[in-house]
Amino acid sequence: MSGIASWVTAKDLRHRLDADFYRPEYLEFDHRAEARGLKMRQVVEISSLVTDGTHKTPSYVDSGVPFLSAKNIRNGFVDAGSGHKYVSAAEFDQLERWNCAPRPDDVLVAKSGSIGSAGLASGAYDRFAVFESAAIIRPSGVSPAYLSAYLNSRLGQLQIRRNSKGAVIRHLHLEDLREVEVPLPDRRIQDYIGAKVELAERCRAVASREREKLGTELATLYEGCPHAALSSLTTMVAPAEIDGSRLDAWYHQRRFITLTEWLRRNPAFVKLGKVASLSSDRWSPGAHGQSTFRYIEISDVDSSTGHVSHSEVPVENAPSRARKLLRGFDVLASTVRPNRGAVGLVPDSLDGAVATTGFAVVRAVSKTDAFFLLAVLRHPASTAQLMRCNTGSAYPAIEESVLPQIWIPGAKPGTRKSLGARELRRTTLLQTAVDLVDQAKADVEALIEGTLDAQAILAETLKPPTADDIPELAEDDA
DNA sequence: AGTCTGCGAAATGATGTGTC
DNA sequence: GACACATCATTTCGCAGACT
Numbered sequence: 001m002s003g004i005a006s007w008v009t010a011k012d013l014r015h016r017l018d019a020d021f022y023r024p025e026y027l028e029f030d031h032r033a034e035a036r037g038l039k040m041r042q043v044v045e046i047s048s049l050v051t052d053g054t055h056k057t058p059s060y061v062d063s064g065v066p067f068l069s070a071k072n073i074r075n076g077f078v079d080a081g082s083g084h085k086y087v088s089a090a091e092f093d094q095l096e097r098w099n100c101a102p103r104p105d106d107v108l109v110a111k112s113g114s115i116g117s118a119g120l121a122s123g124a125y126d127r128f129a130v131f132e133s134a135a136i137i138r139p140s141g142v143s144p145a146y147l148s149a150y151l152n153s154r155l156g157q158l159q160i161r162r163n164s165k166g167a168v169i170r171h172l173h174l175e176d177l178r179e180v181e182v183p184l185p186d187r188r189i190q191d192y193i194g195a196k197v198e199l200a201e202r203c204r205a206v207a208s209r210e211r212e213k214l215g216t217e218l219a220t221l222y223e224g225c226p227h228a229a230l231s232s233l234t235t236m237v238a239p240a241e242i243d244g245s246r247l248d249a250w251y252h253q254r255r256f257i258t259l260t261e262w263l264r265r266n267p268a269f270v271k272l273g274k275v276a277s278l279s280s281d282r283w284s285p286g287a288h289g290q291s292t293f294r295y296i297e298i299s300d301v302d303s304s305t306g307h308v309s310h311s312e313v314p315v316e317n318a319p320s321r322a323r324k325l326l327r328g329f330d331v332l333a334s335t336v337r338p339n340r341g342a343v344g345l346v347p348d349s350l351d352g353a354v355a356t357t358g359f360a361v362v363r364a365v366s367k368t369d370a371f372f373l374l375a376v377l378r379h380p381a382s383t384a385q386l387m388r389c390n391t392g393s394a395y396p397a398i399e400e401s402v403l404p405q406i407w408i409p410g411a412k413p414g415t416r417k418s419l420g421a422r423e424l425r426r427t428t429l430l431q432t433a434v435d436l437v438d439q440a441k442a443d444v445e446a447l448i449e450g451t452l453d454a455q456a457i458l459a460e461t462l463k464p465p466t467a468d469d470i471p472e473l474a475e476d477d478a
Numbered sequence: 479a480g481t482c483t484g485c486g487a488a489a490t491g492a493t494g495t496g497t498c
Numbered sequence: 499g500a501c502a503c504a505t506c507a508t509t510t511c512g513c514a515g516a517c518t
Contacts, residue, residue, distance in 0.1 A: 055483075057510060071508065098482090113507045133508070173485065299493070319495065337493075356494090357499095397499075 038185060038448070044178035046147070049138035052111060052174055053130035054100045060085045065092040066125050070110040070117075070133035076152045076197075076437035077204065078108050078119035080128075081211075081304040087129060095129040102128070102136045105144045109135040109151060109160075115172040116160035118151035120144060123201050135177055142184060145194030145201075149440035150182055155448055185447060185454070192457045193443045195464035200436035206473060207429035214422050218379055221268075221409040225381050226258050256388040259381065263407035272362070273404025276331075276373060279361040283325040283354045291315055294353035295322050298334050301344035305430050306374055306423075308332065308344040310353055321356040329370040331362040333377055336397045338386040343377045345370060345427065360400040368420030375423040376408045429472050436465070 044050055058067060064086040072079055087095065095101055102108060102121035110117040112133035121128075121136075130136065139147050150156045159180045160172060184190075263269045283293075295313040302309075313322070326332075328348035334340065336358045346353065355361065362377075364370040376382060385406040389398045411419070446452035456462035467473045 052484090055511095069508075112509080131509080175484080297494070320497090321495080340492090358494090399499085 038183040040181045041142075041184050042178060043137060043180045043182060046139060046142040046182060046184065047137045048140040049099065049136065050174060050178050051099050052135045053132050054095055054098060055132045058085075058087045058091050058095070058129075061088050062086065064088045066128040067131065068108075068124060068128055068134065069131035070113040070115075072124065073108050073110045073117045073119050073134060074114065075434060076117075076119055076148070076441070077201075077433070078121055078124040079304070080124040081208070083304070092127075092129055099136070100129045102130060103138065105139065107137040107139060107144050107148045107151070109137065109172065109177060111135050111172045111174075111177075116151065116157050118148045118156070120148050120197065120201060123204060135172070135174060137177075142182065143187070143190040143194040145197035145440075146190035146444075147182065149193050149197050149437065150444045151180075152437065153441040153444040155445060156180075156182075183444075183448060186458065189447070189452075189454055189457050192462070192464050193440050193447075195466075196436045196440040196443070199465060199467065199470070200433040200440075202467065203429040203433040203436070203470065203473065207426045207433070210422055210426040210429070214375055214419065214426065217419055217422070218375060221411055221415070222379065222381055224262075226255070226262055253388075256384070259384055260388065260407075263381070263385075268409060268411075269407040270410035271404060272373075272406050272408050274410070275369065275408070276362050276364045276404075278400060278404060279324070279327070279330060279363045281325040281327070281361070282323055284323070293318065293322070294350060295319075296326070296332070296346075296350070296353055296355040296359075297321075298336065298342055298356065298358050301332060301334065301342040303340055303342045303344075306344045306378060306427060307430060307434075308346055308350065310350055318354075319356070321358060322354045323357050324355040324359060324361055326353050326355055326361060327351050327363070329364065329367050331364065331370055331373045331377065332359045333362060333386075333403060334358055335360050335400055335402075338383065338398050341378060341383045343374065345374045347431070360403045362403060368417050368424065371420035371423040371427070372411075372416040373408075374427075375419055382406055382408065425472050429470075432470055432472070 053069070060067070065088070066080060067085045067087045068078065068080065069084070072084055092101065104120075104122035104126060106121040108119055108121050108130065110133065137147070151160065160177070292312050292314050294310045295318070296308060296310045297319075300309045300311070301307075313319075326346050328346055328351035330346040332342075332344045332346060332355060334342035362373060364373050386398055386402060389402040443452055447454075453462055
């Protein structure tokens with residue numbers, strides 16, 4: 001960001017007259033695209049429909065047709081995995097008539113919340129409806145996957161920010177989205193960039209199938225486990241059921257007692273502490289002579305995928321909680337707000353990174369075992385056990401020492417290995433998908449910079465990656 | 479006059495951080 | 499370790515003008 005004042009010449013002037021619209025970085029973008037000889041088209045010119053989801057809050061139902069909102073558009077994907085609501089079939093029909101049901105080739109853009117995030121509708125479901133917080137673009141004359149990559153790129157985000165309004169809470173309005181300018185290269189270049197996004201979608205589809213299989217396999221291990229039972233907070237407790245450590249109603253809810261008893265009596269279950277240990281490796285700022293460090297906080301763990309990311313933080317700005325030194329393949333479980341179920345696995349690339357003290361760091365004996373633990377700790381039976389040990393209602397948290405005490409399936413080595421391998425494959429595919437979208441975004445930026453080898457793409461000497469380049473996809477069983 | 483759409487903003491929800 | 503609080507993100511609501 002540079003100075004507030006910006007010199008605007010007549011040829012830069014468009015329909016808007018506010019200073020913000022003409023900030024130097026925006027003008028620079030205009031000039032650069034022009035220098036590349038790129039055609040610029042407004043979103044409205046390259047789509048047959050630009051609308052948004054329903055404004056009328058539907059009456060939600062427990063199951064039916066999926067109903068997604070802005071929070072489902074993240075990291076370049078329309079992601080159903082982070083949870084969503086449902087509407088009845090009848091309500092869906094009405095929504096479809098109102099153009100609130102995206103088609104597979106549509107591009108969705110977040111209008112509220114993390115505005116400007118985009119993704120392909122096909123990434124979620126074939127049939128679903130969206131809320132007002134998501135915009136629907138039906139591309140025409142542009143590759144949908146390319147459009148999605150562009151909107152997610154730094155440049156697309158810049159354009160969206162440029163067109164969004166609102167002093168305090170910025171929102172993206174439809175009329176502004178329609179005016180967002182899109183560089184339109186040769187169709188073959190669009191397809192080259194779009195192919196990466198499409199391949200990423202394919203990885204995600206296979207990953208989600210893996211998750212289903214994993215779910216089935218885990219269900220076998222947890223067969224008969226009463227983890228989903230509900231009970232009221234009022235419980236009659238027999239004296240023998242009070243373990244002395246706590247006397248509160250929360251801990252003694254019938255469903256918790258039933259679950260723990262069931263697990264304790266079942267010889268197929270062992271305590272986590274039997275198969276893994278808590279790490280107490282510490283880190284302190286300044287002790288390692290670096291100027292920055294890789295910091296992992298709770299929000300860096302994606303609770304729907306188990307993926308762990310990080311941010312680079314200068315050592316002098318280290319939060320007081322940055323204390324836990326990590327190794328590759330450590331399993332992180334959040335001890336604050338355990339209901340969120342933030343459990344993730346530290347990729348090998350983050351060996352030596354630092355986590356907040358809000359995590360318990362579980363260290364398994366092997367790599368596949370770590371993935372097995374990841375799968376098991378994400379299971380509702382584990383979350384319920386952690387929730388039982390919750391203290392504090394305003395600030396729910398558990399103690400780290402609870403983790404080794406929870407019961408997990410003491411599966412045979414072979415089973416653990418195959419489950420772990422499946423979880424590994426799922427995680428790898430999801431990461432590959434993210435990498436591919438990042439590549440596509442980088443390509444768009446290179447296109448504007450003029451560093452993209454357009455000649456090679458047109459001559460087809462430079463080809464986009466295909467499914468054959470991703471070993472995890474090759475194993476995809478028929 | 480009734481309905482739909484675009485827009486703004488309050489209400490609600492989530493979550494990281496400093497501090498004791 | 500617990501807490502209050504700040505700071506967002508997201509949902510929901512309702513007004514106003516356009517459209518039918």
